[in-house]
Structures are given as structure tokens and as C-alpha cells.
Amino acid sequence: MTASQTAVPPLIEIARQTRQAARHLAVLPTEARNRAIEGIAEALEAATPDILAANAADCQAAQAEGINPALYARLKLDENKLRAAIAGVRDVGRLADPIGAVQIQRELDIGLILKRITCPLGVLGIIFEARPDAVIQISSLAIKSGNAVILKGGREALRSCETLVQTIHQGLDQAGIDPAVVQLLTTREETLALLKLDHYVDLIIPRGSNSFVRFVQDNTRIPVLGHADGLCHLYVDAAANLDQAVAIAVDAKTQYPAACNAIETLLVHRAIAPTFLPQVATALQAQNVTLRGDDLTCRILNIAAATETDWATEYSDLLLSIKVVESLEAAIDHIHTYGSRHTEAIVTEDVATAATFLAQVDAAGVYHNCSTRFADGFRYGFGAEVGISTQKMPPRGPVGLEGLVTYKYQLVGQGQIAATYTGPEAKPFTHRDL
Template identity: 50%
Template sequence: MTESTREKVDAAERAALDLANVPEDERNDALYAIADALRERTDEILDANETDVTAAEQAHERGEYSAALVDRLRLDESKVEDIAGMVESVAGQDDPLGRTLSARELDDGLDLYKVSVPIGVVATVFESRPDALVQIAALALKSGNAVILKGGSEASESNRVLYDIITEVADDVSPGWAQLIEAREDVDRLLDMDDSVDLVMPRGSSEFVSYIQDNTQIPVLGHTEGICHVFVDEDADLDMAADVAFDAKVQYPAVCNAVETLLVHESVASEFLPGMVECYRDAGVTLRGDEHTRDIVDIDPVTEDDWDSEYGDLELAVKVVADVYDAVEHVNTHGSKHTESILTENDEHAAVFMQGIDAASVFHNASTRFADGYRYGLGAEVGISTGKTHARGPVGLDGLTTYKYYLEGDGHLVATYSGEDARPFTHEAFDGEWTPGR
């Protein structure tokens, strides 16, 4: 008999209480075992993935799936090795649990500690990339959280094999800590379980994240689209700018941190755009530009919808702007608060852009493609949060923890600090670590 969503969530809830207290070395050993098993079963993973990719390519031919989705779905030996390496990178991160975030003496012998702990049961609904399942599971295990995983149907065969590998080698750590759900209706059932699920992390379009937010009382940490911009300032090193703008679009266009709009200062547009457009065209990029851009280079006209589009493919909108303030206004109007970059040798212009942009990550002289949990040194990420509360930007281990207060006393009474003869609190911060049973 197939387990119901309720049964899976209940199992995860029980496991979360246990996993929160599993020692770091046991969690790390399980992660290294996962990495080894991924390598040993690469052929099995690739066979399952080929089934998914073949079906997705057929759907693409029917116009149901984009080429970018098929690209995100595809695995090879190198990618499986990268996934295994990512799991080991997560294991190598500092333990996010049991860290004393602050310590304060309330009075002599009465000490208050703020200590990091897991969130509990986290649920995630994610897109076609099979590596997302492993990333999320690895981060959940390291951070002591039970996890409910729901991948896209287009990656169902890949996800099943990866889930089986993970649970076969790591379930003994805390049986039931990872659960897989597959049916769309299971997501709706899950959203009603605010009594058991502590956080939902959807990865997808703004419409999808909004749907999740509108249909649950569970806190939602959303990963939405990446409408990212690169701005070439009047004081940019144009050779460097061309390299960065090319990397940001072409290096891997199917991901959320790839650039979708190129902004160019009007004073360098005539010098910069012809060569840049030629490089993009040689790489197969479809270009659309505003009127000023098309006065300089022969590309298709842009539409208003283009400024608000995440292409996820070799497509790019181009606009000529008057100055850095014009660039900031455009980004804040059309961006998705994901990642933005200014290319300039002028530190004042860089400061105006970086401080004026409302986004999770803002770069100076660097490709937007650096917005990634692994590249940030977080080991991996469960997603990139474009919201502002709990966690922002690439969400790694710290984003999967909360905190608990521990108060250590010696028979202290609140009555002592009340009334006419009330004893005053000291409320003095001190350097100290909470340890169990002290």
C-alpha cells in the first residue's frame, strides 16, 4: 500500500525531532556515503535520466517544453561527479547547529544563550533540475532538518533513483528524514499541514510561488525567476565588460542567475555595442533592443514584455540608458530582486548602483553567474530567495536554521525583580558558549 501524504509528513515530523540531536560526525558520515553511492551508481542515474530527457525532447518537439527546460534536465557523468562533489562540500561546511549566537548575563548566575537549531520539517517543490533534489536533501541533512521533496514530473525517473540512493545509504541516521511526493494533488494536501510542516520552499515562476503563498498558512521562502541585468557604465573597461556580459548570458543561459537585459551607457554605446552584438550573434544569441540601440546595431525591436521576461535561453534584451541613475531606475522597475551587476572603474558610480538597487545580490565588475550557493562558499543552496525575510539570496545551511533561547539559572525567581525592592537586571553581553548539561 502506498503511503499517504499525511503518513509521509508524520514520519518526517518524527524524524525531525531525532535528527536535530544527531551528532555532526554522523550527519557528515551519511553525506559522504551519499556522495560515494552517487558515483558508484552513475550508470543507473544516467539511464533513468535518459528516460526523462527522451520524453522531454519529445514534449519539446510538440511545443510543450522549452529547450532550456530540456537543458536543465540533462545529466552526464561530469554532472553526476559535480553533484557528488557538492554533497562532500556540504559535509565539509561548519556545523550550523548548536552555535551560540549571543550570550547575555541577566544577573549573577542567570545567563541567557541564543543557540542555532534546525527549523524542523521543510518542504520543497522544485523544477526540472534533478541535481536540485540532491542539493536540498544534503543541506537538510547537514542542518538537521527533515525534508519533503517534490520534483517536477519531467524529472520523475531521475528523482526516484536519486531519492532511492540517498535514503538507502542515509536513512539510518534518522529513519524517515527524507520523503518523496510525486502527485500534484499531494502538494495541495501538503499545504494544509501547517500543524506539521514548518517551512515551504517553492522554486519556480512568480505565479507559482504566489499560488503557494496564497494557499497555505505555512511560512513560504520563495525562489522565483531571475530577471538579472548587467549595466555597462561610461567608465567601464570595455574589453572586460564584453567578457563579463558574454559570460553572464552565454556560459549557461538556462539558469536563474543568467543575465536577461544588458544596459549600456549612451556615451559608450556606439563603441561597445557593435562588437558585443557580433560576439553574441556568433554564440547564437537572439537580440532585441530599444530604439536607441537599434540606431547603432541592426537587431530586432524590443517589446515592453521583454523587459519583464526571464528567457532562460540564448535571448537578450538591450537598452541604452542616460546614466547610472537611469540604469538603477530601470532595474528597480523591471528586475526580480535576484542579482544585478555594474561594470565600471568609477567607484562612485558603483556605489550609487550597488546601494540603489533592491536585489538580493549586487555585483561590481563580476558576472551575475556568481550568484550561487556553491560559489558563495555555502556548500550548495536550496534556492535563491528574492524575498527579504528569514533568508535572502542563495539559501544555504544558515537559511535552514532558526534559534532557541536557553536560560541557565540557580533557583532564580521573577519575584526578585518585581516590586519596591526589585533587584535590577545586569543585562550584560559576554563571550560564552552554551553547552548541554553545564
């Protein structure tokens, strides 16, 4: 075999193969796609030692390069995280098939029947940071929804992603599914080229910073589903249960500080600040959280002063900014000024105040008396997610299966022509829902 015969095909050929594989996947019955998902889960279980070894090598190399703690936390794939990801694959397999659902069935006239039916998008291009477990989540969701996927992970996770995709290919092959439905790119140059493949890729989902998402949007004609910063807030109202508020604040900041749904700013009503701030500060500092505050907060707590930059920063680490506000309206104004429309929460026992917050705060997720950490596809019962969309157009929030399908109109007649329904003697439509 010559070198040219063994060379990796150029990206456009990979895209063609992926598009062709997507067409076959889209028409497979539910049982076939579910078998593929179970095959992936079994292959991942069998390859667990290899996956963890590849990830350990990535982590070691990343530490040697001085990776920041937040990115390292996302990169690290230990046995518990891998086990949870495999459980998520099987959860996706148990979900209802999103393809082929009849959303509208309407008689336009006798013998002329219109249906609107859900169908796959086609080929997804997913560009994400150093998060190897995203490979597992995205691949299972794509296959369940009948879509093929081209993945591009962060360079820090290269070994992990390559091992995971090889393992997924084994599971697909054993289930009789073309492995080309899941592809992996490995270089920055391929990322830029992917953005030009508007004839082959139907949706790009970038997962990273606001600047990165904007870069992708500015450099492609492919529709983009943006997943940018997670700058989340918790507002503790004057009518809050303070013990509850402390527990929620600690969980929302420390349960997994690198997550995009962890809070970065704590807003506290002035009426309770002298009582609440010492309580919450003690609890947070016991979890090694570094606090920064506005002038009023610093008069109560011996902490560093927050700057304007702090209010606009997603720390993704054990750092938290605190601001005392005069009212609910001031809290909402702050959230609208600095928030990223990801997830926002209020703690209060006042039902009217909570209702105002839930109605007026513009975010994909708005919570009352619970942690922002619930903003997650798995916790919503989606099985997994391809990301959390912070845009206003749907899909919004955690994007699971329902965000990866579109629909088509099917019209079946018996020789009808449009001219029959126009002009002075036009036949009327029945427009009867069936």
C-alpha cells in the same frame, strides 16, 4: 502480506514519519550527520549508471512532449553535472556545523544564565521544477542542518528524482540514519495537500515562476521562502573597460543561459553605445544569441525591436534585450521597474558610480565588474543551496546552511522567580555578557 499492508501511507502519515525522523536527526552529533552525508556521496557514486539511465529516460520522454530548451537544460543530468553535485555533497560535509552555535551568552543575574543557540527548523517542504540535481543539493543541506525534507519535483524529472531518492535512502541507511528524513512526493495532488500540512511542515521553499510562488503563498499557512524569477541585468557604464564589459556580458548570458542568474537585459550608457554595441553584438551573436533592442539600439545594430514584454521576460535562453540609457540613474530606474531582485551588475572604472549602484540597487546580489553567474551557493562557498531567495527579509540570496536554522533561548537558573525583579524593592539585573 495484504494489499492494505503494502499500500503507500497517506501523506499525513508520511509527514508524521518525517517529523519524527527530524526530531531524532536534530539531536545527532556532528559526526553522525557527516557520516550520513559521506554515505550519500558514496551511494550516488555507486549508482551513477542507474541515475544517468533514469535521467536519459526522462529527457527522452520530455523531448517527445516538446519540452522547452530552458527546462530541458535544467532537466538533463550528465556525468559531469552529477560528478559536480556529488562534490558539492562532500563540500557540505566539510562545512562547520550550523547547529548548537551559541549566539548570545548573558548573565541576567548571578546564577541566571541566558543562551541563544542555533537549532534546526524541523521539516522543509521543497517544491521545484525539472531539476534533479536539486534533490542532491537540498538533501545534503537538510541533513547537515538537522532538518528533514519532503521533496516534490517536476513531473518531467520523475524517474530521475525517484532513483536519486532511493539512492540517498541507501546512503542514509548504511550510515544508520532513518531514511524518512528525505521523502519524495510524485503527484500534483500531493503538492496541494503538502501546502495544508502546517502542523508538520515548518517551511515551504517553492522554486519556479513568480505566478507559481504567489500560488503557493496564497494557498498555505506555512511560512514560504520565495525563489521566483531571475530577471537579471548588466549595466555598462560610460566609464567601463569595454573589453572587460564584452567578456562579462558574454559570460553572463551564454555560460548557462537557463540559469536564474543569467542576464536577460543589457543596459548601455548612451555615451559609449556607438562604440560598444557593435563589439558586444558581434561577440554575443558568435555564441548564437538573438538580440532585441530599443529604438536607439536598433539605429546602431540591425536587430529586431524589443517590446515592453521583453523588458519583463526571463528568457532562460539565448535571447537578450538591449537598451540604451541616458545615465546611471536611468539604469537603476529600469532595474527597479523590471528586475526581480535577484542579481544585478555594473561594469565601470568609476569608483563613485560603482558605489552608487551597489548602494541603490535593491537586489539580493549587486556586483561590480564581474558576471552575474557568480550568484550561486556553491560559488559562495556554501557547498550547495536550496534556492536563491529574492525576498527582502533574511535569508536572502543563495540559501545555504545558515538559512535553514533558527534559534532558541535557553535560560538556566537556580530557583529564581520574576517577582524578585519587580516592584519598589526589585533586584536589578546584571545583564553581563559572558
